Amino acid sequence: MHSSELLKGTLQTIVLKVLKDHGRMYGYEITQRVKELSDGRILLTEGALYPSLHKLEAEGLVKTEIVNIGKRIRKYYLLTSPGKILAKDRVTEFVDFISTMRSVLQVKMN
Amino acid sequence: MHSSELLKGTLQTIVLKVLKDHGRMYGYEITQRVKELSDGRILLTEGALYPSLHKLEAEGLVKTEIVNIGKRIRKYYLLTSPGKILAKDRVTEFVDFISTMRSVLQVKMN
DNA sequence: TCTTATACATAATTATCTTATGTATTCGTG
DNA sequence: CACGAATACATAAGATAATTATGTATAAGA
Numbered sequence: 001m002h003s004s005e006l007l008k009g010t011l012q013t014i015v016l017k018v019l020k021d022h023g024r025m026y027g028y029e030i031t032q033r034v035k036e037l038s039d040g041r042i043l044l045t046e047g048a049l050y051p052s053l054h055k056l057e058a059e060g061l062v063k064t065e066i067v068n069i070g071k072r073i074r075k076y077y078l079l080t081s082p083g084k085i086l087a088k089d090r091v092t093e094f095v096d097f098i099s100t101m102r103s104v105l106q107v108k109m110n
Numbered sequence: 111m112h113s114s115e116l117l118k119g120t121l122q123t124i125v126l127k128v129l130k131d132h133g134r135m136y137g138y139e140i141t142q143r144v145k146e147l148s149d150g151r152i153l154l155t156e157g158a159l160y161p162s163l164h165k166l167e168a169e170g171l172v173k174t175e176i177v178n179i180g181k182r183i184r185k186y187y188l189l190t191s192p193g194k195i196l197a198k199d200r201v202t203e204f205v206d207f208i209s210t211m212r213s214v215l216q217v218k219m220n
Numbered sequence: 221t222c223t224t225a226t227a228c229a230t231a232a233t234t235a236t237c238t239t240a241t242g243t244a245t246t247c248g249t250g
Numbered sequence: 251c252a253c254g255a256a257t258a259c260a261t262a263a264g265a266t267a268a269t270t271a272t273g274t275a276t277a278a279g280a
Contacts, residue, residue: 117268118267119267121267155269155270157268157269157270181277182276182277
């Protein structure tokens with residue numbers, strides 16, 4: 001499990017990117033997908049994820065579809081057009097940031 | 111200039127690593143060195159740097175040497191032995207984190 | 221002389237995350 | 251079939267770390 005300090009600031013980027021890659025997803029599914037992709041090293045907490053999703057929705061970057069699965073509700077999130085653009089920008093920003101950090105820390109990252 | 115969100119959590123790692131690479135340095139010098147290494151993309155703010163250095167000192171990870179330059183004081187920071195170990199660990203942690211993020215975001219970096 | 225750079229520092233505010241708590245359904249297993 | 255674990259949503263309190271603002275002072279350069 002990674003030190004959570006470094007994870008700060010990356011949550012929105014992660015959420016936008018997995019939504020971009022997997023189409024519509026619901027909250028719990030996002031946590032599981034990220035856990036899987038990170039080989040158990042990034043465990044998104046609900047206390048961080050849900051407020052983040054709600055914020056993205058309020059900003060029009062994602063839209064939702066509520067589906068009933070038996071008696072349980074499931075709230076799917078999908079990127080809007082601005083959301084797709086932002087997803088791309090955030091990933092680019094992250095890649096650039098890593099490039100800069102590589103220079104500062106003088107290490108190779110592969 | 112990078113979005114500061116991503117920078118969060120990396121300050122201590124940066125400070126420890128530049129101290130490790132450059133020996134004794136004073137606060138202002140650290141900001142300038144990081145600015146130089148990052149090609150102007152990472153500008154450490156004093157409000158973040160000084161408290162961070164003081165914390166490292168309180169934890170015995172750096173020690174200080176105060177030098178008078180004319181009428182001005184200059185406070186040099188040097189890594190202690192535990193500080194050197196931590197510097198190495200923090201960089202390793204960062205590299206591992208990037209590796210994980212690469213898997214999650216499914217991008218190549220370099 | 222006056223602006224910019226050097227050099228330290230702290231305080232108030234903001235943002236984001238963790239931890240804790242809450243509710244409820246569904247699945248798996250002894 | 252009972253019960254714990256997993257699924258699935260959500261919010262609130264508290265912690266932490268950063269930004270922004272402010273303060274003091276010297277030195278250099280135009």
